[in-house]
Amino acid sequence: xxxxxxxxxPVPGLPERLPPGETMLWQGRPCWRGLALxxxxxxxxxxxxxxxxxxxxxxxxxxxxxxADAMMAMLTVLPIALAxxxxxxxxxxxxxxxxxxxxxxxxxxxRFGIALPMTVNLPFSKVEAAALRRGGDxxxxxxxxxxxxxxxxxxxxxxxxxxxxxxxxxxxxxALSAPEAVAGILAGALKAERDGGVVHAVAAG
Numbered sequence: 194x195x196x197x198x199x200x201x202x203p204v205p206g207l208p209e210r211l212p213p214g215e216t217m218l219w220q221g222r223p224c225w226r227g228l229a230l231x232x233x234x235x236x237x238x239x240x241x242x243x244x245x246x247x248x249x250x251x252x253x254x255x256x257x258x259x260x261a262d263a264m265m266a267m268l269t270v271l272p273i274a275l276a277x278x279x280x281x282x283x284x285x286x287x288x289x290x291x292x293x294x295x296x297x298x299x300x301x302x303x304r305f306g307i308a309l310p311m312t313v314n315l316p317f318s319k320v321e322a323a324a325l326r327r328g329g330d331x332x333x334x335x336x337x338x339x340x341x342x343x344x345x346x347x348x349x350x351x352x353x354x355x356x357x358x359x360x361x362x363x364x365x366x367x368a369l370s371a372p373e374a375v376a377g378i379l380a381g382a383l384k385a386e387r388d389g390g391v392v393h394a395v396a397a398g
Contacts, residue, residue, distance in 0.1 A: 206304045208291030208312050219296045219378045222289055225330035227368025229285035231353045238281060242274035294366050296299065296379055299386060301337065303364060305353055313345065313364060317386040325376045335370025335379065336365040 202208045206220055215223050227236040242319050250263035251383040258266070287307050301315040321340035327333045336355040339345075343393040347354045355363035 201359055206295045206312075208304075211297060214298075215300075216298045217295065218298060218382055219294075219375060221294050221369065221375065223294070223366075223368035224291055224332050224370045225285045225289035226351070226366075227328055227370075228288055228331055230330055231284055231328055231334070232283040232288075233285050235278065235281050235285070238275075239278060242270070242277065246274065249335075257285060279287065289368070290395075291352075294369075294375075296382060299316070299383055301364075301366075301379070303366070310351070313350070315339070315364060317383055319343075320383065323376070323379055323383065325372055327372060328368075332368045332370055334365050334367045335369065335372065335376055336363045338363075339364055349380050 204217075211217065220247065233287045246267045249266040253263040253266040276353075284307075288305065291307050292303070292305040295304075299317055301317075301320070303315070304310060305313075315337060319341055319351075320337050321337040321338050324336050324338075325333060326336065336358075339361070344365065347359050347360055350362055350364055353365050353367055356366045366375065
């Protein structure tokens with residue numbers, strides 16, 4: 194997917210230009226490794242296939258086969274394992290490339306989707322709380338708890354919905370490479386909005 198796929202966007206990641214008085218504070222993309230590990234569970238799937246390979250080899254030996262027979266039994270599963278892991282890693286890369294997170298002085302905007310991109314606008318007035326979740330790979334997630342009767346369907350937000358929150362879905366900035374920095378920018382913007390102050394733009398990353 195090239196950048197030209199979103200050439201219709203007046204500002205990358207936004208459906209329209211920012212209105213007067215609203216400034217861009219930060220923009221970024223998720224890192225694909227974080228998506229692969231926490232959205233597509235690449236490590237767990239790899240462990241599953243490793244156990245399956247070992248099981249195939251063990252069964253062959255138990256049935257009286259040689260080491261060569263065990264290796265051949267394992268090789269019958271290996272292409273399926275590699276293909277499955279490759280597909281999951283490829284999906285993670287595609288989602289990382291097609292997703293842009295934006296934090297302005299008034300809202301959070303999430304543009305994501307591979308075949309059918311969609312944009313979710315989250316005004317600060319609708320954000321009740323934001324949290325920070327760190328992953329073992331160094332990346333992190335920021336789930337956003339929303340207030341008010343209106344809510345966004347969990348399926349519509351996937352894979353950028355907080356797992357386990359189905360009744361009251363929470364959009365989530367997933368797989369941020371510098372989660373503490375982004376959390377600080379968002380916290381400052383939310384505070385400035387609620388206190389009626391001004392927050393200044395920072396470099397995108």
